[in-house]
Amino acid sequence: MPNQRPAPAMTPTAPILEVAAGVIHDREGRILIAKRPAHLHQGDLWEFPGGKLEPGETAAEALRRELREELDIDAEAAMPLIDLRHDYPDRRVRLSVWRVERFTGTPKGLQGQPIRWVRPDELPHFDFPAANRPIITAARLPDHYAILDGDGLAGLKTRLDRLVATGISMIQLRAKGLEARDFAALVDYTVPLCRRSGIRLLLNAAPELARNSGADGVHLTAARLLALDARPLDAPFWVAASCHNAAELRHAERVGVDFAVLSPVRPTASHPGAEPLGWDVFADWVDRVALPVYALGGLLPADVGEAKRRGAQGIAGIRGFLEGFAPQ
């Protein structure tokens, strides 16, 4: 049985172990996982390859070294995916996780560890250490999250058709200007279209409506989020939430949502009165939670690089996603 050895007592001041790990992609979009040897901390569980930072090393340097030592590959292009802190009973860790887009060499378990290539949506079927839950979610989420909003059923349908044609892979149906009957009609139009196109669809609506409509999950407004103390829908349904401050993000983490959207990062046409957070505040708040967080507010698809450097999963947008959008 994994994790059954008695754990040494940990004082609140125990040092935080810095770890770098890689979510390595192949050309078909599969991800490499490895099994931790039984005798190690969190042994016999699957992991994303990586290990501890050596003194003086940056996380990016440690990642490249660990991937050479454990898998015999050279990481050529890596982007920050998610950073998080986790306290095990016997150890405190900070995991700096990178999405490795390109590498040379053929991965092999140089330390005798079994390795496997799996599709992102298969990851939940494997046993990982407890810290990995948000990492697995992040590995399954795209860079761009489009929000369909506006007035008028006909116009919204046209916008949706154009959005689907861009190749976007995750959409939130918001359409808060619609009457209930028109919203229901838009849902009936959107659900089969998204299913056919392989698009993950989240409804900004009551969780029961999302569950019964054939959508993939619910997107909670901040008000709905704050009224909950547990997830309203279990996996495989997705649960996301809109947040505007650090307390709401913390609440989203406690409730166990899959991911959050934090806004407004920049001034935006849809909320002209709202004070923009700016990237520094955004990065600070995101750093305090173990949750994938999209940046929203006055951003364009091309801002995704900056967003990721600031700790975001990617960017969400209402406008800007129809023009010049080309997901990888």
Ligand SMILES: Nc1nc2c([nH]c(=O)n2[C@H]2C[C@H](O)[C@@H](COP(=O)(O)OP(=O)(O)OP(=O)(O)O)O2)c(=O)[nH]1
């Ligand atoms: N590599 C990796 N470590 C993880 C993951 N999730 C998780 O909680 N951890 C924890 C387990 C360990 O406490 C720590 C990583 O330490 P490690 O034992 O792999 O370190 P290392 O590769 O440098 O190994 P060693 O030199 O000590 O043999 O981070 C993960 O997905 N990948």
Ligand SMILES: [Mg+2]
């Ligand atoms: Mg390791």
